[in-house]
Amino acid sequence: DPVREHTRTGLSKAALMQAYIDNLFYIQGRFREVATPHDRYMAAAFTARDRLLDRWLKSAQVFKTTHARTVCYLSAEFLLGPHLLNNLVNLGITRASREAATEMDLDFNAILEEEEEPGLGNGGLGRLAACFMDSLSTCQIPAIGYGIRYEFGIFDQAIEDGWQVEKSDTWLRNGNPWEIPRPKIRFPVLYGGYTQSYQDQDGRARTRWVPDQEIDGMAYDTPVLGYGVGNVNLLRLWKAEASQSFDFQAFNVGDYYGAVHAKIEAETISKVLYPNDEPEAGKALRLKQQFFFVSCSLQDMIRLHLNTVGPLETFADKFVVQLNDTHPSLAVAELMRLLMDEQGMEWEPAWDITRRTFCYTNHTLLPEALETWSVNLFERLLPRHLEIVYEINRRFLDEVRMRFLGDESRVARMSLIAEEGVRRVRMAHLAVVGSRAVNGVAALHSELVKTTILKDFHDLWPEKFHNVTNGVTPRRFMVVSNPRLAHLITEVCGDDRWIRDLGRLRELESHADDPEVQARWRQVKTAAKQDLAVWLRQNTGVELNPAVMFDVLAKRFHEYKRQHLSILHVIRCYQRLKQNPGQEMVPRAFVFGGKAAPGYYLAKLIIKLINSVAEVINHDPQVNGSIRVVFMPDFNVKNGQRLYPAADLSEQISLAGKEASGTGNMKFSMNGALTIGTLDGANVEIREEVGAENFFLFGMTVDEVRQKQSAGYRPWDIYNGDPELKADIDLISSGLFSYGDTNLFRPLTDHLLHQDPFMVLADYRAYLDCQERVGAVWRDPAQWDRMSILNVARMGKFSSDRAIREYAERIWQIEPLPVALN
Numbered sequence: 001d002p003v004r005e006h007t008r009t010g011l012s013k014a015a016l017m018q019a020y021i022d023n024l025f026y027i028q029g030r031f032r033e034v035a036t037p038h039d040r041y042m043a044a045a046f047t048a049r050d051r052l053l054d055r056w057l058k059s060a061q062v063f064k065t066t067h068a069r070t071v072c073y074l075s076a077e078f079l080l081g082p083h084l085l086n087n088l089v090n091l092g093i094t095r096a097s098r099e100a101a102t103e104m105d106l107d108f109n110a111i112l113e114e115e116e117e118p119g120l121g122n123g124g125l126g127r128l129a130a131c132f133m134d135s136l137s138t139c140q141i142p143a144i145g146y147g148i149r150y151e152f153g154i155f156d157q158a159i160e161d162g163w164q165v166e167k168s169d170t171w172l173r174n175g176n177p178w179e180i181p182r183p184k185i186r187f188p189v190l191y192g193g194y195t196q197s198y199q200d201q202d203g204r205a206r207t208r209w210v211p212d213q214e215i216d217g218m219a220y221d222t223p224v225l226g227y228g229v230g231n232v233n234l235l236r237l238w239k240a241e242a243s244q245s246f247d248f249q250a251f252n253v254g255d256y257y258g259a260v261h262a263k264i265e266a267e268t269i270s271k272v273l274y275p276n277d278e279p280e281a282g283k284a285l286r287l288k289q290q291f292f293f294v295s296c297s298l299q300d301m302i303r304l305h306l307n308t309v310g311p312l313e314t315f316a317d318k319f320v321v322q323l324n325d326t327h328p329s330l331a332v333a334e335l336m337r338l339l340m341d342e343q344g345m346e347w348e349p350a351w352d353i354t355r356r357t358f359c360y361t362n363h364t365l366l367p368e369a370l371e372t373w374s375v376n377l378f379e380r381l382l383p384r385h386l387e388i389v390y391e392i393n394r395r396f397l398d399e400v401r402m403r404f405l406g407d408e409s410r411v412a413r414m415s416l417i418a419e420e421g422v423r424r425v426r427m428a429h430l431a432v433v434g435s436r437a438v439n440g441v442a443a444l445h446s447e448l449v450k451t452t453i454l455k456d457f458h459d460l461w462p463e464k465f466h467n468v469t470n471g472v473t474p475r476r477f478m479v480v481s482n483p484r485l486a487h488l489i490t491e492v493c494g495d496d497r498w499i500r501d502l503g504r505l506r507e508l509e510s511h512a513d514d515p516e517v518q519a520r521w522r523q524v525k526t527a528a529k530q531d532l533a534v535w536l537r538q539n540t541g542v543e544l545n546p547a548v549m550f551d552v553l554a555k556r557f558h559e560y561k562r563q564h565l566s567i568l569h570v571i572r573c574y575q576r577l578k579q580n581p582g583q584e585m586v587p588r589a590f591v592f593g594g595k596a597a598p599g600y601y602l603a604k605l606i607i608k609l610i611n612s613v614a615e616v617i618n619h620d621p622q623v624n625g626s627i628r629v630v631f632m633p634d635f636n637v638k639n640g641q642r643l644y645p646a647a648d649l650s651e652q653i654s655l656a657g658k659e660a661s662g663t664g665n666m667k668f669s670m671n672g673a674l675t676i677g678t679l680d681g682a683n684v685e686i687r688e689e690v691g692a693e694n695f696f697l698f699g700m701t702v703d704e705v706r707q708k709q710s711a712g713y714r715p716w717d718i719y720n721g722d723p724e725l726k727a728d729i730d731l732i733s734s735g736l737f738s739y740g741d742t743n744l745f746r747p748l749t750d751h752l753l754h755q756d757p758f759m760v761l762a763d764y765r766a767y768l769d770c771q772e773r774v775g776a777v778w779r780d781p782a783q784w785d786r787m788s789i790l791n792v793a794r795m796g797k798f799s800s801d802r803a804i805r806e807y808a809e810r811i812w813q814i815e816p817l818p819v820a821l822n
């Protein structure tokens with residue numbers, strides 16, 4: 001009956017109002033007068049969800065009947081962010097929803113604020129996976145995202161007495177309306193034990209794995225709708241469960257803990273996300289987590305293939321699997337095990353399928369982030385996979401020896417096993433050997449991958465190496481987070497086709513000097529700054545004036561990202577104002593944000609320093625008229641969406657050669673911020689696109705860094721050679737920012753003066769001079785607005801749609817498969 005059909009799928013205001021009322025009643029069991037904010041959010045969420053499921057089922061039917069070639073994106077992290085508004089935008093019903101809310105006298109923004117964000121990631125890598133899922137659907141490429149449904153995601157960050165305090169992330173406590181539990185889609189995951197070789201019925205040598213632990217992985221599905229299309233892809237996240245959750249025999253003998261032991265043991269595997277963003281933990285549970293989702297995902301793909309296509313010989317034609325860094329690289333060995341031990345395939349055909357199935361993306365050059373697992377741990381947890389890794393290695397090193405006769409040192413360097421000291425399995429090597437394509441995430445980074453960490457492999461297989469520069473989705477990071485700017489751009493461009501074709505932003509170029517457009521552009525920025533100022537006052541007590549320059553540095557804390565270089569600039573500004581109060585200085589608000597891995601002491605000390613400097617400056621009437629400092633707590637996707645639209649200046653100041661790409665740099669620039677940055681990662685390409693004259697560049701290049709390091713870098717000499725630098729570091733050591741305690745920041749100042757591995761002191765002077773140039777341009781609003789408009793106009797390249805199209809054409813060889821909207 002049309003009324004019923006209409007209520008669950010209708011996109012009109014009336015249909016949405018009816019659906020909301022129905023959901024409040026039939027799902028939340030509430031009528032309006034007694035509904036809680038959470039009830040209202042859930043009713044709104046289910047209203048959107050129904051419209052998603054409608055398109056999802058149509059997509060699933062099309063993909064099933066057409067045996068569509070499918071991309072499987074394996075990632076240990078998916079930093080999705082809040083779903084509701086993003087789904088309303090992709091459904092094209094934001095206006096109807098707002099009007100429905102107004103008509104029912106509901107506070108639409110309050111409903112949005114109610115949503116807990118699924119923080120199933122640490123930073124760049126996890127958010128990139130989420131942007132790619134949005135673009136895979138929008139570009140109509142059949143895809144499945146596979147990952148882990150952590151019960152506890154990235155910790156919530158509180159700042160107490162200037163220190164980061166981690167709070168566990170109970171994102172599931174109020175339920176999750178966006179996922180569909182799939183109790184019937186579950187797979188056994190094995191650990192430990194030993195292997196046994198035997199003869200099968202045809203007399204062929206076979207190996208069986210006799211594990212000492214078996215758990216289950218159960219699927220939870222989240223639909224991922226594209227923007228303005230009928231295509232909905234699947235995000236399938238696995239939860240660990242005991243295959244037998246209650247041991248009644250133990251209970252009968254009163255061993256109550258024993259009765260639930262297996263359940264607790266099993267569930268720990270998907271209990272919590274490891275909060276490390278570069279240094280690897282090397283913890284056994286982390287390896288168990290990686291194998292857990294890899295095994296479930298590959299078993300699921302084999303099930304889908306056998307059910308839809310048939311014999312596995314064509315597996316690599318149906319599925320292409322992208323390994324998001326080395327975290328899922330066990331997949332290479334696990335697919336071999338499943339094809340040989342479970343599907344009875346011989347090594348060669350199994351290896352041929354494996355090598356044609358996988359592709360690997362590297363996201364970091366930092367040696368401490370390149371995962372290696374001790375052979376002992378590997379053998380203890382995954383004895384069968386170690387055998388397979390050894391055999392892959394034996395055959396691979398034969399190939400290397402053939403190609404590079406007598407070059408045993410190259411053989412040792414390329415081996416999957418690091419033999420010196422504790423023997424370790426090099427996961428990046430396993431990923432490269434088992435993949436048909438390897439890519440970096442920005443042009444500079446991909447060059448460095450080929451000339452440094454994977455040089456030997458590039459010498460052997462140059463054709464395998466590619467670059468695909470990262471991108472971000474303009475839906476979430478422009479339309480959802482900055483609707484005022486989106487409306488203005490649509491008006492100036494004449495239509496909203498730019499949202500799916502970001503190159504159309506070029507239309508703005510011709511308006512860059514138009515005073516009327518500039519005025520409206522500045523209004524949009526000021527309004528976003530006002531919103532942020534209100535949020536910051538409510539959540540930190542710090543008052544910011546939206547008329548001053550908002551200078552923003554927000555990303556995970558890591559020494560290579562050099563947040564401590566920025567705080568030295570803040571201290572320089574402070575000293576200048578203190579030493580000559582009358583001095584005219586461009587007023588600025590320095591906004592910092594970002595989490596530090598809980599075990600990363602120096603990063604946490606930098607957070608403390610920022611908050612301590614803020615304390616002194618914000619309470620000093622001699623300077624707080626010109627400069628203010630604030631630390632935005634709990635930088636996550638939701639708070640990022642408040643920050644990106646409100647920034648005037650985007651700080652991208654990592655040491656050249658260290659930031660693989662960066663994606664925050666793209667989000668800030670797409671929202672009209674100008675960038676001060678080094679020639680690192682994607683900064684290089686942003687500067688190429690927006691024009692060198694519209695980018696504040698400073699600092700050493702990668703080559704200059706290498707030269708200075710090989711010449712012997714002595715930060716102490718720079719400290720003694722630059723009086724302002726000396727004064728700034730001495731002020732930190734003086735205890736002025738720590739109530740006279742001269743020891744608090746000593747670990748940081750000592751580290752800077754004696755090691756400074758990321759050459760903060762070497763780039764200090766160039767950075768300060770560049771900040772002077774920034775101030776000079778800020779004094780000319782018309783020029784600043786012109787540069788801001790040109791920055792946005794030329795950001796088309798950095799849409800994740802472009803990145804996905806490049807993966808599809810150059811790496812995955814997959815065609816879009818459109819699903820009709822209705």
Ligand SMILES: CCc1ccc([C@H](C)CC(=O)N[C@@H]2O[C@H](CO)[C@@H](O)[C@H](O)[C@H]2O)cc1
Pocket residue numbers: 122123124125126128276277278279280281325363364369371441470659660661662663681
């Ligand atoms: C094993 C611990 C661990 C956890 C995460 C990682 C990630 C690779 C770190 C990460 O997020 N890298 C970032 O990836 C982004 C997406 O490609 C890039 O834009 C960033 O430059 C890069 O730091 C390494 C090691």
